[in-house]
Amino acid sequence: MRVALFIPCYVDQLYPGVGLATARVLERLGCEVVYPEDQTCCGQPMANAGFAAQAAPLARRFLDVFSGFEAVVCPSGSCTSMVRNHYHGLLAGDPRYGAVRAATYELCEFVADVLGVERLPGRFRRRVGLHQSCHGLRELRLAAGSERRVAPFDKVASLLRSLEGLELVSLSRPDECCGFGGTFAVAEEAVSCLMGRDRIADHLRAGAEVVTGTDVSCLMHLGGLARRAGAPLAFLHVAEVMAEAMG
């Protein structure tokens, strides 16, 4: 299957390893991977701050860049959800949107649902804490979530658990927000950081050596707090964990 990489702007600029790991995982699973170079940003930073007029041109640009691909895969639940759940009001009935929306996936859901992979080959011998990023969890429904009474499932955890040697630690609050929240991280700095430090403490208590998740933005916030505090935790995106495990 031919897959177009949708690499979020901050991943392109600050976390190239996450993009490369995403490509490697997809290739190892038999996909042909292309990277449309005209992509910049999906518009989420502006849209979440309420600036729809600034986000709309980027939504249109996204359609220009990604129309026609069979699959568009992104190592971010939040950016994927932007395209799937928040473009509607910005695109004023653009006929290309339906197809692009249907073709755009977060990495783990693509691996689990489209490629139909249940077990990943490879081993990762470390104790891992999974941070459930909110938009992946509650907007893309990558897992059941602790609030709803539905049959339990967790696409990300299932893939991680299938790696030999990987032990997922159990957290006292399995899906509480880390406090990143885009501009919230700076506009409400005090509460944002308290939320993040509480998450880190939960992972440390549970014995995690590595914290992983579907969104680098959350990990950048948590990692920034952990580094300042000297907490002994490594932060790796799920693509990096999978790529490292699969060799």
Next chain:
Amino acid sequence: MREGHAERAARFAADEGRARWHDGALWAVRQKRDRLAEELPEWEELRERAAQIKAHTRARLADYLEEFEREATARGAVVHWARDAEEHNRIVHQILALKAIRRLVKSKSMLTEECGLNAFLEARGIEVVDTDLGERIVQLAGEPPSHIVLPAIHKRREEVGALFHRTLGTEAGLSDPTALTAAARRHLRERFLRAEAGLTGVNFAVAETGGVVVCTNEGNADMGTSFPRIHIACMGVEKVVPRLEDLGVLVRLLARSATGQPITTYTSHFHGPLPGGELHVVIVDNGRARLLADPAFRGALACIRCGACMNTCPVFRRSGGHSYGFTIPGPIGSVLAPAWDPLAHTSLPFASSLCGSCDDVCPVRIPLHDLLLERRRQLVAGPGSISPGKRLAMLLLGLALRSRARYQASGWLLRFALRHLPRWLLYGPWNPWGRQRELPPAPPATFREAWRARQGQGRKGGGGG
């Protein structure tokens, strides 16, 4: 800049011990709610049914209110209509003044908080005693409630002990909850006995029966409406439901969502006055019709005031209800407040990480985080509420991201700054990110550069960067 949620929240969070204790207390309520929801296999179906009942009622609100008025009147109640808070307060005062009543006991009513009834009546010489324990605590402390179900959740028991010592004359240093509750009980019993009228809120008003339903855990609404012969029930227009059987859905959801109980200890149905007494029902609009007319936000009228969105909100738990500066705090309050006074509450729609947990606990499925986002869009589209600095920043960011060349140049600048600026400058007071957090290290190449290099190598290493 005017003080907003962020500044008030920062003060609350600065006392980390207190913020963590507050967080833990409310998280425990959220967990109780989870356990109770877990017991009902039909939980999600109930939520859907509740949302439908509320949507249906909203679409025919005027009809159901009139039906309620007819049925309630037929059962001997007097129904009053109040356009706004002022009219509501005057109606209540008139009912009391007509009988020369000087002593009123109240059970919990967020509507009367919204209308500022206590101050209005006290200014006219009427003693008003809130009889819900939490409400009484904040009333004695001279504070507004910080939570709609747990009004004094922000107070530790030692603080309640000191408050009771000062106001009720209990012994100094008392902090045992049972002893404190017993002291409040003795104090309140005396107030119940001498009260001349009782006022309650309304959880549900049933159109087909003309009855009003009041849910409490302390039985204080029942005490307050049993001793005095006059009962005044105050309700917002959104409290009406069509049929008695709708309560089979809504009552099952309410206490489970609010406090993790299968049902509140007392669920009292009032149909008409006591023998020889009076039952007045005051139906209040106070901005609700305006909200109903707004297609983007009318869904928020479905709220049954369970407080579940507050208990689950990671921001509320760490910033306290008072940081919202509105009668209804938390996610639902941040959606509602701008409907009353948009310019006074501009920070509230931004007091959220948009994590969406509130949507998933809401028993009537209000899409709270989507509505918060819609409020943000509304504020940005209107004048005067977003700072010029933020507008400029967003404009520039939008411009930079719209062209690949500008995007790459801006990215280069960012990485250059991360790599070369001295620490004192990079982490200067201008940078709120860096107050408690490290910035990410700048990588030597972007993804697209690394990707090109990798393609150029014929994918032999498959990595690099």
